[in-house]
Amino acid sequence: MRILYFSILIILPLLNISCSNQKKKSNFKFNLEIELAKHQIGESIDAGEINFDQLRNRLDTYDWESQVRESNVLLRTAPTFSVNNNVKNQTLWITAQGDPLDVQFTIGTVLPLNNHSEERWVKIYALDDYERAKDYFELFFDEKIIELEVELFDLEFLMEMEEHKG
Numbered sequence: 001m002r003i004l005y006f007s008i009l010i011i012l013p014l015l016n017i018s019c020s021n022q023k024k025k026s027n028f029k030f031n032l033e034i035e036l037a038k039h040q041i042g043e044s045i046d047a048g049e050i051n052f053d054q055l056r057n058r059l060d061t062y063d064w065e066s067q068v069r070e071s072n073v074l075l076r077t078a079p080t081f082s083v084n085n086n087v088k089n090q091t092l093w094i095t096a097q098g099d100p101l102d103v104q105f106t107i108g109t110v111l112p113l114n115n116h117s118e119e120r121w122v123k124i125y126a127l128d129d130y131e132r133a134k135d136y137f138e139l140f141f142d143e144k145i146i147e148l149e150v151e152l153f154d155l156e157f158l159m160e161m162e163e164h165k166g
Contacts, residue, residue: 029087030141032058035080035095037071044082052141055083056134059094069100083140088112089120092140092148094133105130109152110163111145120163125155 028049035044050058058081067079082093091110098104105127113119127133139148 029085031084031086033080033082033084035077035082037067037074037077037079039077041077043077044080050083052138055081055137055141059134059137064096064103064105065100068096068098068103071097072100083137085140085143088143089118090140090145092137094127094137103130105133106158107133107136107152107155109148121160122163123152123160124158125152126158127155 030050032047032050032055033044034047062081064079071078078095078097080093080095082091084091089112092107093110094105094107096103096105106124107127108122108124110120110122113121136148136151139145139151
């Protein structure tokens, strides 16, 4: 398995952070939360409202390698982009870890268990092709969640669990 156990240890605290973003309840339909390597667990930057074109540009220009390098030194959190659909209580996130010269990505969803539930379920996948992340985010912005889940199903499944509210 390409993703090391260390990656899972980094991801687990991240889930609490990504999932806690929903508590902030933005006024925007979609907002971006960015977690940097220097952040403490539970800390992130609210980058505000975002659309797919803006996110794609950020993904194309973000320096994941330097963030992973810093994350490996500080051992706090993994660099992460989380996009929240605040109307539907859904989140799609991507995080990076591993060797800065060979960055490994994971992608995950945090979705309500059903249409009337406040409880949410987290699923995490290994992402072999970083460029595909843009396709997944486009489906998310288009609110094609079933299609997104079908696409993610083809990835290496790492784990799932109920969201921890902290």
